[in-house]
Amino acid sequence: MHLIALSGALRQGSYNTALLRAAAALAPQGVTVEVRTLHGIPLYDGDLEAQGMPEAVTTLREAIHAADGLLMATPEYNNSMPGVLKNGLDWLSRPSGEGAKLFGGKPTAVLGATPGGFGTVQAQDALLSVLRAFGNDFWMGGRLMVSRANTVFDADGQLIDDKVRAQLQQFVEGFVGFVQKRSA
Template identity: 50%
Template sequence: MTTILGLSGSLRKASFNAGLLRAAAELAPPSTTVVIGSIHDVPLYNADDEAAHGIPPAVQALKASLQAADGLLLVTPEYNNGIPGVFKNAIDWMSRPASDIPLHFGGKPVALLGASPGGFGTVLSQNDWLPVLRTLGTRHWSAGRMLVARAGTVFDREGNLTDEATLARLGDFMAGFAEFIES
């Protein structure tokens, strides 16, 4: 059984990206489980807080889920042509202390998904993740990017992916990512 930790970088209730993650979990191959983590309770990173109080419980839970997972799926919105600050903040916390990076991220297979109302999907946000993932020592799947452009036309008002062609693409993407993890 392959386990993937999936994280959405949006806090919005009807988020396209949270909906994309839910659909990815449902479309994963039968031998693959996608555990949906949450960044909602991750505080802003502050080294003084880390020194005084250690790693916050929400971050400890994410790190434990990541360590137990065989792969990591980042489902990223794009804010102002880049990575959402709240999402980067969560990954920054998860990389603390720095000595834990190899234990949690080192060699971990990673794939990127993203949905955006614009015509280019989340290509710029996904591009911005690549140097971060290299720094963390992850193993990025070369075909491991899927963009959903004009998301308002393929999701309903609650943020559920409803477009059959996009669902089929996502199913193929998840099957390929699971195969990459298992190789």
């Protein structure tokens, strides 16, 4: 099984990218988790789209299409998902109807990390709202919202909190089981 893990953050020291790297390390045997970011995707512009799809969009689209499932990690900015994540989804949904072709029926799980105390509940809800329009097949067996991420990861982005590690492992194993049932 091959999963794409897409981080909705660009920051080099992103807690969400670190969370996805930790998820990859905790994946069951026989499961590969490829961590991807939205680097290189320009701001959506219809004039730019008319000139052709940017290579970063095409590459990410091909990776998502080939994957058995999709893990999406989102930070929470101002009670929602960050603009860079929405922008990436806007590009992936172009031309019109492409979002449903790419994401329709794709097993998907959403998680997130933030230094704040309330987790990423509002960002995840905003992200689910967008993905619902594409017809993703959501795993609703668990939600993972890591609060106070600055205390959960060390300066090198390594997960150091055993409780969060156990929650993340349970989350990844649950999602893998969901994907396996969908492909059986």
